[in-house]
Structure formats: C-alpha cells, structure tokens
Amino acid sequence: MPISPNQGSTGGGTPVTITGTNLSGTTAVRFGSKPATNVTNVSPTQVTALSPSGAGSVGVTVTTPGGTSNPIPFFYVSAPFKSSLGPTSGTLAGGNTVTINGVGLATATGVSFGANTATPTVVSDTQLTVTVPAGAAAGPVGVSVTTAGGTNNGLSYTYVDAPTVTAVVPASGPASGGTGVTITGTNLDSTESVTFDGNPAPFSVVNSTTVSAVTPPGTVGAVDVVVANPAGSDTAGGAYTYVAGPGI
Template sequence: MPISPNQGSTGGGTTVTITGTNLSGTTAVRFGNKSATGVTNVSPTEVTAISPSGSGTVGVTVTTPGGTSNPVSFFYVGAPFKQTISPTGGSTAGGETVTINGTGLSSATSVAFGANSATPAVVSDSQLTVVTPAGAAGPVGVTVTTAGGTNNGLTFTYVADPTITSLTPDSGPTSGGTAVTIAGTALTTTDSVTFDGTPAPFTVLSDASLSAVTPPGAAGAVDVVVSNDAGSATAADAYTYIAGPGI
C-alpha cells in the first residue's frame, strides 16, 4: 500500500494519496494514533487524506468494513532553517549560482527569490545550491520550500550590470593623480574601477556617476573597467595617458 508523498510537515496539512486494493468504503485513515482529515475514497484502489500534525516516523493505516490495513511509513519533517546565503547579490539577468546553508534542507523542492522561483540542487540536509532566476534590481526575500514547510529570512540583492557613457576628462599625465568623473548607469554598487587593469581609488557620487583618481600608467589609450556584483562594463581606449615633456 504505497503512500505519496511519504513525508510532510510536522504541522500537518499534507495531502497524501494512498493506493492499494479493496479500499472501497474507507471509514478512516490514521497516521500513528491520529486520524487524518479530508478522507476521500477516490476508487477501490485509491484514497486521499490530509495528514494531522506529528513527528518522527509513523505508520499509516486505512480502515474499511473489511478491517484495517498493514501500516506504511510516513515521515514527518520539520520546517527548514536557513543560516547563510552566498553570494548575497547578483545580476538582474539571473544565472548566479547561490549556496544556502541551514538545516532541514534535504527535501527542498523550490527556492523563491521574491516572486520568482527556481528548483534547487540538494547537496545535503545542511546545504543546497540554486541558480537565480531573473529579477528586478533591488533586494528580495529568499524563501525555501521543503516537505516540512517554508522558511524565509534571507535577502538577495539583484544588481543591474553597470554601463559607462563618458569620462571627464578623458586624458591626463602618465604620473596619474587625475580626478576623472565616470558617467553611466547602475554605478551605486561599484566595487572596482581599473585603468588598464590597475585599480583606481573611487567614490560613488550617484547611480549615474562616480569619481576615480587615475593611477600611474604608460603613455597611450587604455581601457577603463567598472565592476559590481552583477558584472563589468568596459570602455575601450577611453582614457589616454599623456607623457610629460622632456628637454
């Protein structure tokens, strides 16, 4: 007499389907010493019922005018508990592999990032990974659903990829030290600015601009790259280092 699903929340409320033979006239379904609710005799070979609250592993039996069946196992599962999420942010395009650590994660079936859900890969009862769906820029709650219920409390921040539209000024001495204003979009969460691969100190002024101080560099045009959690924007040959005069 199989039962599906064979696990559910300790709080009860799981709708299960029991299949077997001679199930007509079912009068009761019991989970251990507790009676199920919503018992429906679908056919002579199928009964549905809603699990009561419980814990651990219990035997499920069906009672008909002909007697009571042998028990089949049903496993009560506690609600998941989430501790950490890493990374805590990523691109609005999605595609970021996120690791969630906690407890009670072995039966996870869904992870929601705000209104959008994804199917996780369970690593162990204490860890799962999931690839983020696309989402709008900003923080969203992360909810894990398991056979034991749902739990939230973690936050993932969607970040738009940065863009660069202009540099002012767009040239300066090879000695560096020039304050350059970089205009673009999605610059609020900038975590790196480089000139020809060399990191530059910077200050975010707004989502549309930041100020960076050029490091020393060799004469010529170089790429400027702005990066955040979502990705990076490259302005090719956007800044020109100018060698000083010699006598």
C-alpha cells in the same frame, strides 16, 4: 499499502495518496492517533487525505467498514532553516550557481528567487546548490527554500545588470595619477573594479549612478576607463587623458 509522499510538514496539511486494496467506504485515515482531514475515497484502491500536525514518525491507518489496516510509516519533517547563501548577487540573466547553507535541507524540492523557482541539488541536510533563474529586473529579491517540512524565507539575493559609463569628470589629469574623478552611468552600485588603461584604480560607490575613483599613474594620452560588476563591464573609450607635466 504505500503512502505518497511518506513525509511532510510538522504543521500538517500535506496532501497524501494511499494506495491498497478494499479501500471502498473509507471512514477515517489516522496519522498515529490524529485524524486526517479532507479524506476522499478516490477508488477501491486509492484514498487521498491531508495530514494533521505531528512530529517524528507515526503509523498511518485506513479504516473501512471491514476494519482498520496495518499502519504504514509517515515521517514528520520540520521546516528548513537557512543560515547563509553565497554568492549573494549575480547577473540578471541568471545561470550562476548559489550555495545555500542551513539545516533541514535534505528534502528540498524548490528554491524561489522572487517569483521564479529553480530545482536545487541537495548536497546534504545542511547544504544545497541551485542554478539561479533569470530575474525580472535588477535589484534584491527574497530567497525561499521549500522542503517536505514547509517553506522558509529570510535570505536575499541581488540581481545585477551590466554597468554603463556615460561620463568621467574631470576628463584629464597628470600622468603621475592621484586625480579624483567622478564616474557617472547606470547600475554602478555593484561595481567591483575600475581601471584606467587596464590599471586598477581605488574607488568608492556613491550610489547606483555614481562612483568616485582616484586615477592610478599612467602613460600620456587618452586611455579607456572600464567599470565592471558581477554582470559584466562597460568601456568608455578614450574617456580620460593623461597629461604630461611641465618641464623647465
């Protein structure tokens, strides 16, 4: 007489289906000493019920007018605990792989990123990986993991859209570099790099529309300014001009 699933949350409430023979007229289903709720006699070979709360391994029995069955094992599983995930951000289109660490992850069946759910790959009881689904909009979303023991929230993942650059001010400076510039645009709060003619520039994020940078040394003439984040990059062609110093 099998039971499916054969494990569930310590808090109870797991729907189970018990199959066997001579189940007509079932009057009770017990998980150990505790009665199940919502017991439904579907057919002479099938009964459904909701598990009560419990812990560890218990025997499940079915009682009919003909007597009580032998027990079949059911395992109570605690809700998962998540300690970390990485990376913590990625493109709005999704598709990148995130690793989640914690305990009680062996029975994970789903990982939700906001309203969107993906099926994870269980590595071990302490780790799983999952391909991030596409997001609805840029910004942070809660991450929850669902296992046989329940659902646990508490982690956050940030969807990032590709940046755009609308202005670089001032638009020129000495070829020796060292000029402080303000770059404005959109989706700049997750900026990972700023380059002038391919040369990396020190930068700091002000907000989602502004980044401050210091020009590196460069070659006289107009150069491209490129801002990149985890979702991509944007090139402002010829947006900054290196100017030669005076000669005497």
